[in-house]
Amino acid sequence: MTAIHILGFGAYTPERRMSNDELTRLVDTSDEWIVSRSGIRARHVLADGEQNSDAGTKAALQALEHANISPESITHVLTATCTPDYLCCPSTACIISSNLGIHGEMAFDISAACSGFIYGLDLAKGILSHSPDANILLVATEALTRRINWQDRGTSVLFGDGAGAMILGAGSSTGKAQLIDSKCRADGAQHLLLTVGGGSNHRYEPGDAVQPDFYIQMQGREVFKVAVRSLTAICREILSRNELEVGDIDLFIPHQANLRIIEAVGSRLAMPHDRIFVNVDEHGNTSAASIPLALREAWELGRIQPGMKVLLSTFGGGFTWGAALLQF
Numbered sequence: 484m485t486a487i488h489i490l491g492f493g494a495y496t497p498e499r500r501m502s503n504d505e506l507t508r509l510v511d512t513s514d515e516w517i518v519s520r521s522g523i524r525a526r527h528v529l530a531d532g533e534q535n536s537d538a539g540t541k542a543a544l545q546a547l548e549h550a551n552i553s554p555e556s557i558t559h560v561l562t563a564t565c566t567p568d569y570l571c572c573p574s575t576a577c578i579i580s581s582n583l584g585i586h587g588e589m590a591f592d593i594s595a596a597c598s599g600f601i602y603g604l605d606l607a608k609g610i611l612s613h614s615p616d617a618n619i620l621l622v623a624t625e626a627l628t629r630r631i632n633w634q635d636r637g638t639s640v641l642f643g644d645g646a647g648a649m650i651l652g653a654g655s656s657t658g659k660a661q662l663i664d665s666k667c668r669a670d671g672a673q674h675l676l677l678t679v680g681g682g683s684n685h686r687y688e689p690g691d692a693v694q695p696d697f698y699i700q701m702q703g704r705e706v707f708k709v710a711v712r713s714l715t716a717i718c719r720e721i722l723s724r725n726e727l728e729v730g731d732i733d734l735f736i737p738h739q740a741n742l743r744i745i746e747a748v749g750s751r752l753a754m755p756h757d758r759i760f761v762n763v764d765e766h767g768n769t770s771a772a773s774i775p776l777a778l779r780e781a782w783e784l785g786r787i788q789p790g791m792k793v794l795l796s797t798f799g800g801g802f803t804w805g806a807a808l809l810q811f
């Protein structure tokens with residue numbers, strides 16, 4: 484089997500930080516409610532004129548530097564996002580390729596909501612098994628605050644902007660880590676519980692007001708229950724098929740959507756608190772970007788060391804979910 488190497492990874496957080504207190508000036512909520520129900524204290528917001536692809540490009544540049552490879556060596560650009568610069572085309576991956584001067588074989592977007600990054604890892608694995616000489620740039624970038632209705636307190640307090648990126652290759656190249664396994668799942672039966680719309684489900688005439696489904700809409704309580712169940716199950720599945728126990732995992736980086744979801748999954752898996760990485764307090768839910776953003780932050784904080792096994796898991800709209808195992 485082809486060994487899949489992680490050659491480098493990076494992240495980007497927009498400069499503008501919006502605290503819960505600032506949000507209370509936009510919507511009827513409180514810092515106390517947001518912290519107690521979600522663990523979120525702040526989120527970061529793209530500057531006016533700063534695009535989702537700009538954030539992805541900055542994360543990609545850091546990943547390229549970390550991998551010590553040039554943009555010209557990249558053959559494939561995969562961009563996971565549910566808030567692309569353009570709904571249909573060009574893909575955000577093509578814009579990022581252009582920003583970086585990449586003229587590769589493929590550039591396309593992955594639409595799998597919060598699971599886009601782990602879907603991307605699984606796709607990269609497939610591409611590298613078929614084309615071991617490929618160098619893949621996987622970017623996960625989100626501009627969720629552009630799809631927030633600030634008056635909707637059920638959603639506006641939860642989401643933020645950010646980006647993460649990873650370079651993957653195969654063969655004899657030495658990397659920072661290896662992708663040992665990845666596993667993805669999808670079930671569309673409850674797709675209306677979480678939508679980010681504005682697609683072709685409405686026929687618009689020039690000048691029409693946007694429909695409510697342009698914004699993030701979510702039945703939070705229902706999503707919460709499915710998220711806890713699905714995350715727990717996929718973690719158990721990937722551990723079991725790799726003949727690993729929870730005790731073999733040095734660091735667990737779950738999707739950063741809500742601290743209560745993270746704690747519920749941690750407790751069902753019996754994962755010790757000090758092995759669970761959390762940064763949802765500072766970023767809110769950055770959807771596909773959440774895991775690579777957390778991975779880079781954990782690494783910068785020295786929470787990831789050579790020899791460690793790291794478990795990633797995610798859950799998002801669709802519903803989609805997945806997990807991946809990294810060996811540092």
Ligand code: ACO
Nearest residue numbers: 512513516520597636637640703704707740741798799800
């Ligand atoms: N501020 C103050 N009060 C609020 C707010 C707010 N921001 N939002 C809701 N409330 C009120 C409600 O109106 C309700 O009041 P009522 O009892 O008088 O009717 C009360 O608080 C409870 O509301 P619930 O929605 O039942 O609150 P809950 O405890 O379920 O928490 C939350 C809501 C935080 C959205 C939670 O359900 C959740 O996190 N769900 C999962 C969402 C998620 O993580 N999705 C992402 C996964 S997929 C992806 O990442 C895209």
